Amino acid sequence: MKQDLTDLREKLQALLSEQHMQYQQGKVADYIPALAEVNPALMGVAIATIDGQIIGAGQDKTPFSIQSISKIFGLVMAMNRIGDSLWQRINMEPSGQPFNSIIQLEWEKGIPRNPMINAGALLIADVLASHFSSSKLAFLSFMRQLAGSEAVQIDRNVYQSELAHGNRNAALAYLMKSFGNIDAEIPSVLSHYFTQCSVTMSCQQLARSLLFLANKGKDPYTNSNICSAKDAHRINAILSTSGMYDQSGEFAFSVGLPAKSGVGGGVIAVVPSFGVICAWSPPLNPYGNSVVGINLITDIAETLGLSIYH
């Protein structure tokens, strides 16, 4: 699907204006205190297409904390590194629980339901910390490669804040270790996880960096294979069923795109064979998903008829 996106820029601007006051319906995450310092009224949106176009509106070039959107990139690195053996340690089922829930993890003997909840992302962080000599540097350079920019940074303030308020994530990691499903020492697992959550990127950078998921695993800018076509399919499937946590069913029902949110207020949605949408607005709904981010992606998907279930 090749189309001229010039008209779309105005449409994005109009959709953003409609959302102008809607951020007040949500609440900025404050369980990580550094995230509460962000201006709640900021918002941006960008669409990157696999034919190399990027358009955006609002604060689409302002970096924000990618938080759980980083779980996608960690998963790609782990799949590439250890292959299908990964799926003996982690499942691919929706959890139906909040993103940081611990209750299911004990029933299910330390095997996380999927890589998009915190337990799953900590398991992935263990794989990376155990298989890379410096997993944090490897993660950052992967992000820079995908974004096509050395400007991608880690926000030290957010990192320290997560570390200082990371008791629940520590509990998840220790519980998995008690079941023998974590190899590395817990502090290095947490340090990797908080580092990847603390990466800051803009809507434009995030949309571009995920194009490989819309393009059968291949980065259209460099033509390099970021993952296999089979793994791109699998990741899109996991995003469809688990990317929006316990709102994933509703999101599939109303929007119909593989998607992922983060508590920094970012939401990305993959449109296979077309491109990637990224919307950002910090205030969250009770599921931990950006209120305006979801509204914008819903409107764009409807306007352009992008659902994968058509």
Ligand SMILES: NC(=O)CC[C@H](N)C(=O)O
């Ligand atoms: N949903 C999220 O974005 C959660 C990520 C956050 N760093 C946490 O561990 O709680």
